[in-house]
Every structure is written in structure tokens, then in C-alpha cells.
Amino acid sequence: MRKIYFVCFLFMLNGLFAQKKDKLNPIVVYEKVWLEHNSDTRLKLIKTIWLDDSTFEDPSASIKGGVALNNVINEFYKKFPDAVITSGPKVVKDNYVSWDWKILDSKNKLIMGGRDFARLNGKGQVSKIIGFWDSEVTLSESEILKNLETDNFKVVAQYYEGLFKTRNFTAMSALIEEGAIYSQAAGLPYGGTYKGFDEWTKMYAKSSEFFDLEIEKEPVYFSDVTKNEVIIYFTIKCKAKKSGKTLLMPISEHFDLKNGKITAVKPFYFDTKQFAEFLKSKR
Template sequence: MRKIYFICLLFICNGILAQKKDKLYPVTIYEKIWQERNSDARLKMIKTIWLEDSTFEDPSASIKGITAFNNVINEFYKKIPDAALTSGPKIVKDNYVSWDWKIQDSKNKLIMGGREFARLNGKGQISKIISFWNKDATLSEAEVLKNLEADNLKIVEKYFESLFKTKDVNAIAPLIDDEAVYNQATGLPYGGTYKGFDEWTKMFAKSAELFDLQIEREPVYFSDPSKEEVIIYFVINCKAKKSGKTLSMPISEHFDLKKGKITAIRLFYFDTKQFAEFLKSRK
């Protein structure tokens, strides 16, 4: 008898926990609805948590019903087609849920922030949403660093692709600061310090006279957004034009960036002496 009682109690407890867990289900779907660009697909999702007497209010709209709510989101994406929405942790009180949200554009620029209040009907649906705007919202330090890291990685990836894959040197010009410094090992025929894009292109041209290269191993990217530094590690396979010999060599490039531009590059060869001798050798 005690065993049966315990099992029943366990089922009841599990049921209560499941109810608490599922309580946020309509809010989860609501957030996915706002992230869905396709109007028809979004409308199907809306119907699962929204009723014809459900309402949505914010400073720009006050509507009721399924189709009207879908139209609000359609208009939103017409105005901000590249919007990316993120939200914070949820606070639950009885049948009310509240949370903060932010909208950024494709360049990670903050457009707006605010706070959402949802009233649930206890049946897995939303009966009312009130959305407050905060145009003075700011990104947290962690969000700023995350966005900065993403931007800097894109810049370095573009640099790598243009220089080593498409071999379009001119494509890297917009990525380089006017005073940017490139440091090559002094033991190399094209070694030294080069300042500015024009000097960089002369160095690239000089190295191209000595060898051809292919990427043997794709780069691995490391970054420290607090220092605006990106480091990449990759392996090149070179063919010396004097001797026709080939050599595989690991490379590390250290990038400094500021305000969306590369300000310095320091290049490290796994064995600079070996690479220099490889370039000088003859048939």
C-alpha cells in the first residue's frame, strides 16, 4: 500500500514539475515567432499560442487577433529587415511572465531595447502582451566585446581569403589602417617593417617573386576582444622559384585591430632560418 502511495505521489510531483516547465512554452514560441521572417510560416506558429481575442500593445500598435499580430511583425521587418532579437531571463509570477529584450542590426549596432509583459491563460496560450520600449538601452560590456570579437574575426577572415585564396590584394585595402605596420622577420629576403598599404603591396610583390604558395592546412582563429587581437595558425606549402623545391611550413599571424581596421600584423614562421635558406637555395 505504501509502495502504491509513493508511486502516486511521484506521478503527482512529476506532473507539477512538468506544468512549471511547460508554463514558459508559449513564451518560447512567442520569441520564435518574432524571429521568423516568412509570414506564412509565422502565421502557423502564431495560431498555436494566440487566440482571436489575444491582444498586443506597444507604443506603435494596439491590435487584437491572429492576423493582426502577424501583420505587426510583417511591418516590423519591412522597417528593419536585418533585425536580430535577443532576450534575457524570464521572471514568472502567477500567470504573468516578464523579460528584457534588445534589437540589433546586421552590424551588431543596438537599435532599441525594452521589456515585455505577457499574460498567459493557463492553457498554453497568450492572452495579452504589453511591450515597453527603451530607446536609451545600452549593450552590456559582455555584449559589446562579443560583437567586437565577431567583427574583428570577419575582418581577419576577409583578409586571409583575399590574400591567400582569391589573391586579390586590392580587396584588403579597405581593411588596413593608413598607418598599419607589417613586421616580417629580418632574416628573410623581404624582411623588415612596412608601414601603410602601399608598402605592404611592395612586400607582397617581392615575396611573390621568390615563391608560390598554397594553403596546406586551413587557419584556426584565436581572439582576445578585450585587446582587439586576433591570432591565426595555419600551414603553407611553398615552391621556391629559384630551385623548384617545395617546403611545408606552419605559420602564425598576430593581428592588432582598432575601429574596424587592421593596425598591425606580426608574422611568425615555425623555422625562419630554414625558410630563408629554402628561398635562397638553387637547383
């Protein structure tokens, strides 16, 4: 009898390992995609795991579709032709996979590091990847301080401080261009497009009806000076007012600026659907 139980236990373990392996297959292919230097060969690989509406987002790009992903990687190898990419163990939870990675040069010197989060569709394909760069690895302290001294960084940092810490809407309003656009995902209970800071404040008030928020991880700032764009990455800890449940959610917010003022904000939640369901769920 013990032998039978043991055999059943082994079958169960094999089943669990097989499920994990199946979920990791698209990630294995995705990593091969990044290691492939030939653009045509790479695109063929991408098409095996990537859909037309699959998205990739990191501090350097926010794109949709396989051709666009291939172009991102082409641009990466133009900058780092001899780059060597390594990755750590994968953490699998439901249809989500996360892992750390590093990029080394030909002399084994660290260029940058970070962490990727992938959402799978359960059919062997990737529906979304969000990449977070480790600023402590990617930028030196002096470079970070230098970036924070730029006008655009200052404006976004002041906005973040006013919204999440001091709640000083008067100070915030001076940072916002008249008619600036704030775009929230349509699936959220406070989703929609808000024009002008007065409308923004109504959106803030509406969102506060659904959850209490704490900043779990302070933002990391990135900028594309040529586009007058600043991107911040941070993690929020929310407590839903309907259910009392809590949820951690990584977020990136994209800011467009002009003449030292914010003209548009677009937040991206790691999983908008999960966040919307969390806010609407009851006890």
C-alpha cells in the first residue's frame, strides 16, 4: 500500500513539474529571442510566442506586436553589439512568470540589470512583458543625482510628492499645462480620459472611493530627453474598500512635458484586469 501511495505521489510531482515546464516554454523561447542576433531568424522565433496584441514595455520602449519587439531588439544590438544576456531562476505563479537578468559586455563587465514580469495566455504565448531596470546597477549615484537635477525630472518628482505624500493640489496645479490629458484604463471603475487639472482632481477623488493606497516601493525615474518624456516605475499597496483585501501592483507612469509643464499622463498597471477585479470584489 505504501508503495502505491509513493508511486501516486511521484506521478503528482511529475504532473506539477510538467505544468511548470509547459508554462516556462514561452519564456525559454523569449530568452532565445533576445540572444538571437539575426533579425529574420529572431522574428520567426518571436512569432511562435508573440501575438499581434502582445505588449512589451520597459524604460526604453512601449510597443505592441512582434515586428515592433524585433525592432526594439535590433536597436538594442546597435548600442550593445557584444552584449551577453544572463538570467536567474524563474518564479511561476498562475499565468505569471518573473525573473532577474543582467547584461554584460564582452569583458564580462556589468552594463545593467533588472527584472522582467511576464503574463502568459495559457496557450504557450506571451501576452505582456514589463521590464524594470535596476537603477542601482544601470546608473551610478552621480548620474542619478544629475538626472534628478534636470527640469523634467524635477517637475515629475514634485508632482509625485504632491499627489502621494503632501496632497498639495495647489502646488501640483502649477505643474500642469492647461488642458493636459490624463488617461486611465477603461477597465477601471474610474477609467476614462480627463482633460485639465480640475478633471484630474475629480478622478483622484473617484479613485479614492475604491481603495486606500500606500507606496510600497519608491519610484525609479527614467527619461528620454529627445521626446520630453519621463517614465517612473513604482509599486503600490492597495486596500480595497469593498472587500478589505490588499494587493501589491507594479505601475509605470508615462509623462509628456512641454516648457517645464506636464501635458499628459498615462499610467500602466502590471495587470489592469486583476486590479479592476480587485477593486470591485466584495467581502
